[in-house]
Amino acid sequence: MLDKNDVSKRQLIIQAAAEIFSTRGYHTAKIEEIAQQAGIGKGTVYEYFQSKEQLFRDTVKEGITIVDLAIQEQIAQETTTRGKLIAFARKTIEIGQKYRFIAKLFIMDTSFMDHDFHEWLVERYGQSLKTIENIIRDGIAIKQLRPLDAACFAQVLSGGIGTVAGPLSLVEITPQNEERIAAEIVDYFLQGISLER
Amino acid sequence: MLDKNDVSKRQLIIQAAAEIFSTRGYHTAKIEEIAQQAGIGKGTVYEYFQSKEQLFRDTVKEGITIVDLAIQEQIAQETTTRGKLIAFARKTIEIGQKYRFIAKLFIMDTSFMDHDFHEWLVERYGQSLKTIENIIRDGIAIKQLRPLDAACFAQVLSGGIGTVAGPLSLVEITPQNEERIAAEIVDYFLQGISLER
Amino acid sequence: MLDKNDVSKRQLIIQAAAEIFSTRGYHTAKIEEIAQQAGIGKGTVYEYFQSKEQLFRDTVKEGITIVDLAIQEQIAQETTTRGKLIAFARKTIEIGQKYRFIAKLFIMDTSFMDHDFHEWLVERYGQSLKTIENIIRDGIAIKQLRPLDAACFAQVLSGGIGTVAGPLSLVEITPQNEERIAAEIVDYFLQGISLER
Amino acid sequence: MLDKNDVSKRQLIIQAAAEIFSTRGYHTAKIEEIAQQAGIGKGTVYEYFQSKEQLFRDTVKEGITIVDLAIQEQIAQETTTRGKLIAFARKTIEIGQKYRFIAKLFIMDTSFMDHDFHEWLVERYGQSLKTIENIIRDGIAIKQLRPLDAACFAQVLSGGIGTVAGPLSLVEITPQNEERIAAEIVDYFLQGISLER
DNA sequence: CATGAATGAGACTTCATTCAT
DNA sequence: CATGAATGAAGTCTCATTCAT
Numbered sequence: 001m002l003d004k005n006d007v008s009k010r011q012l013i014i015q016a017a018a019e020i021f022s023t024r025g026y027h028t029a030k031i032e033e034i035a036q037q038a039g040i041g042k043g044t045v046y047e048y049f050q051s052k053e054q055l056f057r058d059t060v061k062e063g064i065t066i067v068d069l070a071i072q073e074q075i076a077q078e079t080t081t082r083g084k085l086i087a088f089a090r091k092t093i094e095i096g097q098k099y100r101f102i103a104k105l106f107i108m109d110t111s112f113m114d115h116d117f118h119e120w121l122v123e124r125y126g127q128s129l130k131t132i133e134n135i136i137r138d139g140i141a142i143k144q145l146r147p148l149d150a151a152c153f154a155q156v157l158s159g160g161i162g163t164v165a166g167p168l169s170l171v172e173i174t175p176q177n178e179e180r181i182a183a184e185i186v187d188y189f190l191q192g193i194s195l196e197r
Numbered sequence: 198m199l200d201k202n203d204v205s206k207r208q209l210i211i212q213a214a215a216e217i218f219s220t221r222g223y224h225t226a227k228i229e230e231i232a233q234q235a236g237i238g239k240g241t242v243y244e245y246f247q248s249k250e251q252l253f254r255d256t257v258k259e260g261i262t263i264v265d266l267a268i269q270e271q272i273a274q275e276t277t278t279r280g281k282l283i284a285f286a287r288k289t290i291e292i293g294q295k296y297r298f299i300a301k302l303f304i305m306d307t308s309f310m311d312h313d314f315h316e317w318l319v320e321r322y323g324q325s326l327k328t329i330e331n332i333i334r335d336g337i338a339i340k341q342l343r344p345l346d347a348a349c350f351a352q353v354l355s356g357g358i359g360t361v362a363g364p365l366s367l368v369e370i371t372p373q374n375e376e377r378i379a380a381e382i383v384d385y386f387l388q389g390i391s392l393e394r
Numbered sequence: 395m396l397d398k399n400d401v402s403k404r405q406l407i408i409q410a411a412a413e414i415f416s417t418r419g420y421h422t423a424k425i426e427e428i429a430q431q432a433g434i435g436k437g438t439v440y441e442y443f444q445s446k447e448q449l450f451r452d453t454v455k456e457g458i459t460i461v462d463l464a465i466q467e468q469i470a471q472e473t474t475t476r477g478k479l480i481a482f483a484r485k486t487i488e489i490g491q492k493y494r495f496i497a498k499l500f501i502m503d504t505s506f507m508d509h510d511f512h513e514w515l516v517e518r519y520g521q522s523l524k525t526i527e528n529i530i531r532d533g534i535a536i537k538q539l540r541p542l543d544a545a546c547f548a549q550v551l552s553g554g555i556g557t558v559a560g561p562l563s564l565v566e567i568t569p570q571n572e573e574r575i576a577a578e579i580v581d582y583f584l585q586g587i588s589l590e591r
Numbered sequence: 592m593l594d595k596n597d598v599s600k601r602q603l604i605i606q607a608a609a610e611i612f613s614t615r616g617y618h619t620a621k622i623e624e625i626a627q628q629a630g631i632g633k634g635t636v637y638e639y640f641q642s643k644e645q646l647f648r649d650t651v652k653e654g655i656t657i658v659d660l661a662i663q664e665q666i667a668q669e670t671t672t673r674g675k676l677i678a679f680a681r682k683t684i685e686i687g688q689k690y691r692f693i694a695k696l697f698i699m700d701t702s703f704m705d706h707d708f709h710e711w712l713v714e715r716y717g718q719s720l721k722t723i724e725n726i727i728r729d730g731i732a733i734k735q736l737r738p739l740d741a742a743c744f745a746q747v748l749s750g751g752i753g754t755v756a757g758p759l760s761l762v763e764i765t766p767q768n769e770e771r772i773a774a775e776i777v778d779y780f781l782q783g784i785s786l787e788r
Numbered sequence: 789c790a791t792g793a794a795t796g797a798g799a800c801t802t803c804a805t806t807c808a809t
Numbered sequence: 810c811a812t813g814a815a816t817g818a819a820g821t822c823t824c825a826t827t828c829a830t
Binding site: 426 | 798799800
Binding site: 032040041042043044047 | 810811812813
């Protein structure tokens with residue numbers, strides 16, 4: 001019971017931290033704010049996390065894991081290349097809306113952080129891209145797609161979608177048009193936009 | 198002489214600020230560091246800029262202006278839609294390499310800043326996208342491109358290229374392959390990647 | 395217990411501030427000095443007061459209140475006009491000695507401060523004078539005093555006594571001669587110093 | 592000619608300093624402000640005064656000397672005790688109005704200053720009081736006044752008048768009523784305010 | 789002599805972290 | 810375990826003073 005209590009309090013803090021870090025950024029966020037958001041005392045945060053930096057890392061790691069799992073799950077339900085790509089796009093957009101704070105965590109300036117963490121983040125980013133790369137490679141293998149640099153493409157696709165889904169987006173997104181926008185974007189890539197040929 | 202001196206010293210500080218803000222981020226950058234980088238005293242910075250925040254704003258504005266001009270200039274030299282888009286892509290990639298700090302400035306977390314500045318940044322970003330939108334609209338008008346949401350497309354293209362050019366990029370870029378990568382990316386969009394149809 | 399602790403620590407800081415502000419003046423006083431004087435850390439001061447200026451204001455307000463109360467109390471115990479005026483003079487002199495720092499707070503240059511505070515100070519000063527004005531008016535009403543401008547007189551009396559009691563005083567004051575000096579000064583005003591008429 | 596030029600520039604700075612120190616106080620006054628007020632460059636101030644503190648001292652000394660001379664001169668023209676005292680009062684009030692900055696210089700917080708200067712200020716203050724003391728002593732000698740502690744009285748009189756003339760005064764003073772107020776105050780002291788005896 | 793650009797010591801203030809309760 | 814009062818390191822900014830022109 002105590003254990004369960006502990007776990008839930010740790011989670012409580014992470015939730016609060018995600019919220020505050022997202023809206024205020026790492027440096028502007030204050031430990032006291034996070035504690036208040038979590039409805040606990042300032043000192044308690046330090047019972048569960050060694051430092052502000054550690055709390056940030058754990059919050060980011062947890063966030064990324066959740067988002068990644070959600071996307072993977074969605075993709076697994078599709079069978080066609082286009083279906084998988086649209087699923088990826090739609091979920092990315094949805095998350096960018098619903099969990100805007102996670103999206104922001106990625107855009108946030110983290111270069112000041114511990115070198116190891118930065119490396120971890122880059123590696124993790126690479127893993128995320130692998131998901132798309134694999135879809136592409138599969139598509140090439142079954143001759144649905146033309147041969148191309150899957151790594152480069154994955155980054156362009158992910159970056160393109162992420163930008164539309166992100167906090168600086170100028171495209172108005174509602175729950176109703178998520179699907180349509182996802183399809184539109186994917187088709188830029190699949191069909192191309194040129195009328196010639 | 199004095200005038201020239203003034204201008205160059207202000208510029209000197211902006212250069213140093215761009216360097217330090219880029220590598221360290223706004224909050225981690227210290228005024229003293231910037232002054233050292235510029236080879237001047239701490240107090241001198243305040244002779245040219247009212248505050249750290251003001252220095253940051255001016256640095257960003259100057260950077261954006263330079264980059265924008267460079268891109269516009271490059272595009273103006275091309276006549277075809279594909280040529281313009283590749284020029285945009287190549288210049289964006291080149292700048293992302295050469296002026297990595299400018300690229301970083303955009304990813305940096307600036308949400309904490311003065312509301313007016315944030316609005317200015319968003320508006321300026323919108324202007325940048327207009328450049329692409331116009332290329333696209335022209336292409337549609339002359340039936341080179343199929344009809345599509347130019348605003349959305351501009352954001353996807355710009356985001357896709359920016360990601361490859363940016364500091365988290367996993368695509369290795371050298372002066373030699375800039376042109377090739379730019380063309381490859383643009384062709385994802387123009388020709389599409391699907392073999393079907 | 396915590397509550398009592400809080401109150402006493404705030405008071406502790408005010409005491410230290412009164413001491414330091416009095417001997418060093420507002421601008422020369424350093425927050426660190428005040429903290430040291432109070433035997434606490436620099437940061438603790440800011441737990442109880444928003445800023446140095448706020449600390450100064452609260453210190454002055456508290457000091458004035460204490461002094462005013464002490465004077466009022468002393469006057470209330472007297473029945474005759476002369477008795478009240480001497481009580482006022484004696485208490486003012488006594489406080490000028492014992493709480494020299496309060497006396498100094500009044501002479502200090504506060505014109506640079508927040509406009510509202512300055513207004514408050516002037517108003518409060520006016521209130522203090524009212525005490526004397528009322529004594530005078532009562533004296534006139536019962537034909538003990540000749541008719542005169544009570545407001546002007548109050549300021550002359552208060553200024554005259556304050557100067558003798560103040561930090562620039564050239565009159566040597568000891569606990570033994572306080573009473574005598576107070577009476578002497580009051581009699582300048584009551585009897586006059588002229589032998590003619 | 593050069594010499595004369597030097598003298599007048601030194602004087603120019605002192606005038607500007609008196610103005611600025613009076614309105615802003617020692618610590619809030621900036622050397623640059625004073626230079627601007629004098630219509631010269633910041634560095635030039637240091638050609639004539641070693642430091643800000645030195646400039647302040649010289650400004651105060653000059654101001655006191657001017658005021659003292661003006662008062663002495665006025666008194667010398669009177670023959671009766673009452674005439675001399677009223678002349679003193681009137682001139683003090685007039686100066687408090689016209690040269691409000693000089694009056695403020697005296698109230699200003701100077702305790703932080705160089706010990707020697709503080710001693711000088713106290714001594715000079717004593718000298719000023721001697722003027723009144725002598726009038727009083729003469730009055731006692733010729734049996735116009737009753738015997739009393741001339742030093743104490745001088746301080747009460749001077750403090751009383753100074754307060755009415757000073758920047759915190761609540762008595763409205765106009766060129767028209769200066770004479771009347773001076774007489775009223777002096778008569779508080781000469782005739783007393785009591786109707787009894 | 790006159791100037792004002794450059795400087796850096798020093799002050800206020802914030803906030804992550806500690807630790808006694 | 811939970812807390813929040815206390816702390817002090819560290820950062821921004823001011824301004825008296827210097828000195829090259």
